[in-house]
Amino acid sequence: MTTQLPAPAARTARPPAVRPKAVRPKAVARAGLCAVLVANVAVVTALFLQAGPGVNALIAIGRLTGLYAALLMAFQLLLVARLPWLDRRLGMDRLTSWHRWTGFSLLWLLLTHFVFILFGYAQVSELSPVDELVLVTTTVEGVLRAVVALVLIAVVGGASARFARRRMAYETWHFIHLYTYLAVVLAFSHQVAVGTTFTASPSATAYWWGLWGVALGSVVLGRLVLPLWRNLxxxxxxxxxxxxxxxxxxxxxxxxxxxxxxxxxxxxxxxxxxxxxxxxxxxxxxxxxxxxxxxxxxxxxxxxxxxxxxxxxxxxxxxxxxxxxGAFTALHRTRPDALLVAGGVGITPVRALLEELGGHLVVVYRVSRPQDAVLLDELRDLARARGAVLHVVTGPSNAPTPYGPPLGPGAIGSAVPDVRDRDVFVCGPPGMTGAVLRTMRELGVPKRQVHAERFSLAS
The missing domain is CATH 2.40.30.10 (Translation factors)
Known part of the structure; x- marks a missing residue:
């Protein structure tokens, strides 16, 4: 049997609301990353033009795409470095998603670089592309390392595709993903050995060493030094x-x-x-x-x-x-009041937020069965102490109710009439989270007020 969302409750005494930040931290971080990437694209393009395009158009395109791929590879490292400033503002979910799509873009750039360079030099030497590939990999320093790096990145990209990822244990996928770091080292050594732009001028050499130093240094700092220091x-x-x-x-x-x-x-x-x-x-x-x-x-x-x-x-x-x-915190408040929606064990961060957030709070806790509602006594005590409204919604997701689906626009709109004037924090299984996000769109809640965390990592 489904427990329906009741009518909105009267507001009681509650903690004072914290004044939301005028400039959203998420927007600042996103704009900062975009500005850094665009500025470096401009620098790389300028260094390419300074070094000269090469002997033919194919080689010119190959070199330019190779430089952009090197830049994107360094940017990839920054996205997964787990730097606290970025993570608190954007969240690991968003950074990981960007990393994934940047990875596919990197793979296509590297393939373009490989094909155009190979055919460009084959045109110059009047050899077949296969003979040219054998020649340069056996006689030119760094080329074989580049080919190995490309193969490794292609394997990682294939393992990251959705159809493959769903069929692979997390530990297996993670182990394969670690080969990306080997590919980065091989690609960088290739650039040092044969990169015309790398050695075109002292400023170009300083730029590339600085770029790779910052990227690799960020990974070492965020994923090794900082965790070790904090635990010690x-x-x-x-x-x-x-x-x-x-x-x-x-x-x-x-x-x-x-x-x-x-x-x-x-x-x-x-x-x-x-x-x-x-x-x-x-x-x-x-x-x-x-x-x-x-x-x-x-x-x-x-x-x-x-x-x-x-x-x-x-x-x-x-x-x-x-x-x-994680960025699922009060740092991203945009409104004085909030709606917190949790599904299953996704209640854990929501229960913690219920302690910290000020203003008037409404909590919707979605579970299949009443016995699945963990920490329920704590939630009730906290809700009473903070003047919050708690709804526990149980039963099948397709069960008929007077308001439509339990977490649909009718039910949420009836229980929280002022939802468009609230921040909405959503955490739960991917299916439930997606349904709530669709409900928020249908109710006209501005996107900047919706903060979601898909509680799927632990599974």
């Missing part, structure tokens, strides 16, 4: 393991100087629990309580072998955490 500083350990239901468990974590850890409600970490058989597995789980400077808490559902084994963790277990990550 905070010394995280499991303090308690609390079962919430038959298949949901909360892990409480303590450490040193947690008030200096820049974590916010709505964010997640990649958690490694340093016990035999698990230390190498990193699982992404959101904080299920607002960080208070003394403890951190995550709540996980048994969706796989890794998350199912959390119940067996012992207090005192050392923890290595990468993060915090």
């Amino acid at each position: 500083r905070h010394r995280l350990r499991v303090s308690a393991v609390v079962p919430e239901s038959d298949d949901v468990v909360s892990i409480h974590i303590t450490g040193r100087d947690l008030d200096k850890l820049p974590a916010r409600a709505g964010q997640f970490f990649l958690w490694r629990f340093l016990v035999k058989g698990r230390w190498w597995q990193a699982n992404p789980f959101s904080l299920s309580a607002m960080p208070d400077g003394r403890t951190l808490r995550l709540t996980a559902k048994a969706l796989g072998e890794g998350s199912a084994s959390l119940r067996a963790l012992a207090p005192g277990t050392r923890v290595f955490a990468e993060g915090p990550y």
